Amino acid sequence: MSGFLKLLFRNRLAAMGALVLMIILALILIAPLLPLQDPDVTATADRFKRPFADGHLLGTDHLGRDLLSRLLWGTRLSLAVGIAAALIAAAIGSAIGITAGYFGGRTDNIIMRGVDMLMAFPYILLALAIVAALGPGLMNALIAVAAVNVPFFARNIRGVTVGLAGREFIDAARLAGKGHMRIILTELLPNVLPVIIIAMSTTVGWMILETAGLSFLGLGSQPPQADLGSMLGEARSALISHPHTSIVPGIMIFLIVMSINLLGDGVRDALDPRLRSGALSRPRATTLVERTGDIPARTDDLLAIQDLHTEFHVGSRIYRAVGGVSLAVKPGECLGVIGESGSGKSVTALSVMGLVASPPGVITGGAVRFQGEDLIGAPYETLRRKRGDRVAYIFQDPLSTLHPLYTVGQQLAEAIQSHHKTSNTEARAHAIQLLSDVRIPNAAARADNYPHELSGGMRQRVGIAMALANEPDVIIADEPTTALDVTVQAQILSLLDDLRRDRGLAIIFITHDFGVVAQLCDRVAVMYAGRIVEEGQTQAVLDAPAHPYTRRLIACVPELGGGRRELAAIPGLPPLVDDLPPGCAFAPRCDKAQATCRTGEIALAGTAPRAVRCLYPEVTV
Amino acid sequence: MGGYILKRLVSAVPVLLGITIIVFLIMSLIPGDPATAILGSYATPENVEKLNRDLGLDKSMVQRYFIWLGNMLTGDFGRSFSLNRPVIDEVLERFNATLILAGTSFVLCAILGILAGVASAARQYGLADKAITFVVLIGISVPSFFLGMMMILLFAVDLRWLPVSGMFAIYGGGDLPDLINHLIMPALALAAVATGVIARLSRSAMLEVLRQDYIRTARAKGVPERRVIMGHALRAAMVSVIPVLGIQAGFVLSGAVYIEIVFQWPGVGRMLVDAILKRDLLLVQGGVVFVAACYVIFNIVVDAAQSLLDPRIKT
Numbered sequence A: 001m002s003g004f005l006k007l008l009f010r011n012r013l014a015a016m017g018a019l020v021l022m023i024i025l026a027l028i029l030i031a032p033l034l035p036l037q038d039p040d041v042t043a044t045a046d047r048f049k050r051p052f053a054d055g056h057l058l059g060t061d062h063l064g065r066d067l068l069s070r071l072l073w074g075t076r077l078s079l080a081v082g083i084a085a086a087l088i089a090a091a092i093g094s095a096i097g098i099t100a101g102y103f104g105g106r107t108d109n110i111i112m113r114g115v116d117m118l119m120a121f122p123y124i125l126l127a128l129a130i131v132a133a134l135g136p137g138l139m140n141a142l143i144a145v146a147a148v149n150v151p152f153f154a155r156n157i158r159g160v161t162v163g164l165a166g167r168e169f170i171d172a173a174r175l176a177g178k179g180h181m182r183i184i185l186t187e188l189l190p191n192v193l194p195v196i197i198i199a200m201s202t203t204v205g206w207m208i209l210e211t212a213g214l215s216f217l218g219l220g221s222q223p224p225q226a227d228l229g230s231m232l233g234e235a236r237s238a239l240i241s242h243p244h245t246s247i248v249p250g251i252m253i254f255l256i257v258m259s260i261n262l263l264g265d266g267v268r269d270a271l272d273p274r275l276r277s278g279a280l281s282r283p284r285a286t287t288l289v290e291r292t293g294d295i296p297a298r299t300d301d302l303l304a305i306q307d308l309h310t311e312f313h314v315g316s317r318i319y320r321a322v323g324g325v326s327l328a329v330k331p332g333e334c335l336g337v338i339g340e341s342g343s344g345k346s347v348t349a350l351s352v353m354g355l356v357a358s359p360p361g362v363i364t365g366g367a368v369r370f371q372g373e374d375l376i377g378a379p380y381e382t383l384r385r386k387r388g389d390r391v392a393y394i395f396q397d398p399l400s401t402l403h404p405l406y407t408v409g410q411q412l413a414e415a416i417q418s419h420h421k422t423s424n425t426e427a428r429a430h431a432i433q434l435l436s437d438v439r440i441p442n443a444a445a446r447a448d449n450y451p452h453e454l455s456g457g458m459r460q461r462v463g464i465a466m467a468l469a470n471e472p473d474v475i476i477a478d479e480p481t482t483a484l485d486v487t488v489q490a491q492i493l494s495l496l497d498d499l500r501r502d503r504g505l506a507i508i509f510i511t512h513d514f515g516v517v518a519q520l521c522d523r524v525a526v527m528y529a530g531r532i533v534e535e536g537q538t539q540a541v542l543d544a545p546a547h548p549y550t551r552r553l554i555a556c557v558p559e560l561g562g563g564r565r566e567l568a569a570i571p572g573l574p575p576l577v578d579d580l581p582p583g584c585a586f587a588p589r590c591d592k593a594q595a596t597c598r599t600g601e602i603a604l605a606g607t608a609p610r611a612v613r614c615l616y617p618e619v620t621v
Numbered sequence B: 001m002g003g004y005i006l007k008r009l010v011s012a013v014p015v016l017l018g019i020t021i022i023v024f025l026i027m028s029l030i031p032g033d034p035a036t037a038i039l040g041s042y043a044t045p046e047n048v049e050k051l052n053r054d055l056g057l058d059k060s061m062v063q064r065y066f067i068w069l070g071n072m073l074t075g076d077f078g079r080s081f082s083l084n085r086p087v088i089d090e091v092l093e094r095f096n097a098t099l100i101l102a103g104t105s106f107v108l109c110a111i112l113g114i115l116a117g118v119a120s121a122a123r124q125y126g127l128a129d130k131a132i133t134f135v136v137l138i139g140i141s142v143p144s145f146f147l148g149m150m151m152i153l154l155f156a157v158d159l160r161w162l163p164v165s166g167m168f169a170i171y172g173g174g175d176l177p178d179l180i181n182h183l184i185m186p187a188l189a190l191a192a193v194a195t196g197v198i199a200r201l202s203r204s205a206m207l208e209v210l211r212q213d214y215i216r217t218a219r220a221k222g223v224p225e226r227r228v229i230m231g232h233a234l235r236a237a238m239v240s241v242i243p244v245l246g247i248q249a250g251f252v253l254s255g256a257v258y259i260e261i262v263f264q265w266p267g268v269g270r271m272l273v274d275a276i277l278k279r280d281l282l283l284v285q286g287g288v289v290f291v292a293a294c295y296v297i298f299n300i301v302v303d304a305a306q307s308l309l310d311p312r313i314k315t
């Protein structure tokens, strides 16, 4: 609770709302003790005195009554009526909701039908009808406002009760022979009460405003009794000649409603943990770059990742997801990057085109060179022109990576039209061609399907077709087959392999499955805790793994190409990358670890193309 | 699609019936002799007798309900005693004015609210975002009737840009520019709260959507950022904004009652308040049923728009 309050008042606006509300409450509570004039004593000689006139701090109204006094008494009345309405609505609405939720079945059905019908009205029509039937008056306005809000409580509380009614403690109470009434009062109500109170606190401001509104219309409090609404309503006829009589009660209503709103927002934010961690920040169009250190010199590779450092900055914590990774591919070559989840392989892949979500991602060092040109820190438009055109991505799980509200044809056409000026008909024809290129039967008809209408394998083919749309030079495939079953996976892999041979594509293939690497990749790099621990020709690494981690990875795959397999067979967990131990990150899980492993930096060493980052490798490379 | 709308229309029938039952029950709360209460100061003996016959007070409540319902279905909502004309004529005339006001406000709050929300989300924590968040906070906290009065003071009295009130100028008005001139202030005052609510919701819906994987896909294929925001993200965000538009339409319609009073707009809300003060209950009853029915039908339109946007909804 105190933690909650701390969180609440760290929100400056919420604290301000609470302060204003406290001041207003304090003022109206001590109003009877203040040396105020009688709010209802008229003095026609003193009509419409301006604020700060002697004896009348806020001036007087059209009957010469002291506005300050009327304001405080009016606020008292408005708040009292609003809170009373909230209490009545909460009591009746909760009773209805609990009854419906507890008894369920037909009772529930009939009650909720009625509630739905009441909610079909614009609220004021219902309130007006009730006031019309009962006659204008503050009491009747209160009843109307309460009645209008009953359905809201009934529906909310019913939902909570339905959830509780099925729980064991209710069944136990029933078996113990307790009556319905007792179960509801002793078992249900205590659990539902917090929800009722929260619902009340979110609606009370609203109900204060509503009763004030009815009074403003002349349907609530009747003279000489005045609440804020009727003060404003009476002042309206003198709005142009004596605006202060309107402004005074109007501002009071505004202050009350605003402070309640601010406080309510603060409560909601404090209760919603997602807002707390800042996870609701929107990712920028490209990853933030804050590079320190030297920028590595250019090479003649098609795509070269050079000493890349990517970090996540969350609050004051820094997670080093990628800690100095260098990789390169040549045309027609397939490079596998393998590692457990959290090894930094996906972040490495996304860093290439600045697609790491930012915030919290920051690229802090290194370079990514496409045909020699450094893409890190390149202007957005330079990057955008290459994205999907020269370097394309295939993502895992195409159900979430394809847009649910566009047809696959539209999404393919868009990939083309983002880089080429083509007519819609041409783009569509091209899209259909792409779909049949990835062996989707009946491509023309499929183009008009939405992603949710396709099977998983079909969707992944769409993902591949999208990556091929602009005949890129490099495709980065991030676990593209993980969500698929074995046969479909094999088909997709052979499709990628054909494309590589036919079109001279370079592929960077991110996976956790050595079987897949063995099938497709010329070379492989093994990643652990954000760094490369071993690399080399696929066959050489498979035949004689040098790093203990690689050896264990390969041992986990009983039969190469045998489908999806997690790397859970290695005891222990990969380390958290915000708190790496000095020396070898794999030491805690390594059966060959020595004291020397935990001291200094270990270099990636060996004769190219083989290299390993280990003091006591299985074989020398 | 057509089948879907038809299905929705059919499902609206019980709701519409429910509305008539609720109004009928509320009206039977009237304390004392209904005929005298309804007629109030218009209660001459022959009026009372005629109304008693019209209401069928000698019959049971159920019978009375069905007679009333049957009459309404044939377009007979009874006769207003204070205006001495058929209720339906008055309601239709006034509803027209309300529709112009509330309709304009609704369009305004939808467009302004969504634009503000998108701008806010696209520049999260930037200056525009902070400014919009602040204005929205004020907007949702000022009671519309007070906002209307302050606008009159500023724009009509002080600056003399716009007319104080009414729907048309008394002399020489009546054309479209005159109507628009009179419409600006009340429409804006009425739209304020709903704009704020929609802006807030659009902002959080956009922020939610922008974190989705399919946005990263759009960026990965090189879609220009403007299109990512205004196309991919906005379209997906609309899925959660549109249902709220339907709810806000109800709030706009409700707020119209206050705004019509403040700006002396000859709409159905002002008619209802006048009718209540004059105890012309048949007029209240007819007006409430008519407007509520229109609102139910409007919500069906909103549902249909939703199913057009989102192919995942079974049509």
Ligand code: SF4
Residues within 6 Å of the ligand: A547, A548, A549, A584, A585, A586, A587, A590, A591, A592, A593, A594, A597, A602, A613, A614, A615, A616, A617
């Ligand atoms: S350096 Fe030491 S701890 Fe690390 S993998 Fe090699 S042997 Fe194991």
